[in-house]
Amino acid sequence: MADNLLQDKIPTFDKKGDQQAGNVSLSNWSALTSGPGVRTWFEIIAIALVAVAVIGGIELWIYFFKVPQYIFPRPLLIGQSMIEDFPVLWPHIIVTVKELVSGFAIGATIGMVLAALITQSPFAEKIVTPYVVLLVCTPMIALVPLLILRFGFGSEPRIIAVTLAVYPMVMINSATGFRRVDLAKIALARSFGASTFQTYWKIRIPMAMPMIIVGLMVGSIFGLLTATGAELVGGKDGLGNRLSYYSSLIQMPQFFACIVFLALIGNLIYVTFFLIGKKWASWEA
């Protein structure tokens, strides 16, 4: 049987597919990946000098203007806390990362599978999309108190919250990717006898890859946000829990140490997906 996808398609290659490929929605992929590359020693030294100047400037500002510690602790004290309190904070870092990774793994899988399924049928997509948009736009942290009632103060409610935050993000972006059908490329694969599965595997998934990676990146950052927020709302451990603990005791160096660790986790996520994107989606830019 001839391919029903191509059945009522007039074979005009009016560049529409290519144009759609250009506007990667939510955030243009090239915008995410084409950060200025650091090349020379001069640039590295300049970056380091600016960092020293900023941190040193804050240090001096706090010293000369006698900024009280409960407003902003001296950077040196934050650094000291990061080292001295590390053994205490480490288990909490692990808890947060575990919640993030498990929630993300579940959410990303659900998101990608659902995206692949709903883009099969424009009708299904029309019905499902409003709910996905609703989920994207609702802060999942709001559900945490409810989840705690049901699942207690452990990691489960937070993993569920992370999953709920990640999967619509991944799904909406992946769906955009799968919708970018380039008829000519599908016809190419078909003309060499490709099956539906092969068309997906060799053409549609690689074409969708830049958008999928954008979805994973945005989803994981949302996941970190939700994990931290959920720990703040209520929980017995995790970096979010430590934030509320240290702020209640006005232990600001420790409080800021937690923030720096969260920032490091977030940056690690960004760099990871940046590198994945460079490897798997650089053809797009």
Added chain:
Amino acid sequence: MRNGDARATKLSVEGATKYYQTKTGQVHALEDYTMQVKVGELVCVLGPSGCGKSTLLWSMAGLHGLTRGKVMLDKQSIVKPHPQIAMVFQEANLLPWRNLIRNIELPFELKNLSPSKYRARIDALLKKVGLAGFENKYPRELSGGMQQRASIVRSLAVDPSVLLMDEPFGALDAFTRDEMNLLIQQIWMETGKTIVFITHNIAEAIFLADRIFVMSPRPGRLSRTFEIGFPRPRQLSLNTTPAFIEVVSEIKGSIEHGGGHQAVDVV
């Protein structure tokens, strides 16, 4: 028929009619189109843009069905892509995420064949089209002409007996197009493949074809057939000879005046 050619028919289109269902209603793309292509023949289908040429070719490739009529390869009805038929698409249609050699290996992967077994054939083809040494380049790093040569290698590598070419050089500049036409003639003379070549360029059609099928638009139907008898191999200088220009103006006239289907001997 000038040659009185006794070769068997390789590919035939019989009464091909195609309607598209679109949001704005029915589009009548092709009406009762019939043609026979003989074994090892190089024919051109010539017509203005939007006259149903690509629709015809997609049907011949088994990419989509006809509303009425049929396409036959040898004694077989074509209703889905056939391993003996390979397509060369408008522009090069290379996959931007694969380098050149991986692009050429795509058909083998799709047919579950190991490309390494066909490495010698692929290398020979790459050498012939002047792409040896570019295996690891990505499409965006290649010129339009190089991309289209790569796509020709991709189609030839699986050794089809029929090559369907859908305005392959439409996006190329005139010089590169001349070069590519010479290459097609050379490949055709060396391999003896049956080639159906679609174009809207009259000179290109005359330069390449044994026979030209002229189509008229809306709906696409066969308006006239021309036999082109210039000896082979044809040189680019042929394009400026009075005999060639005479054929150009005759074909141009036939497109402008329309008219019923009749076979005409030329040259």
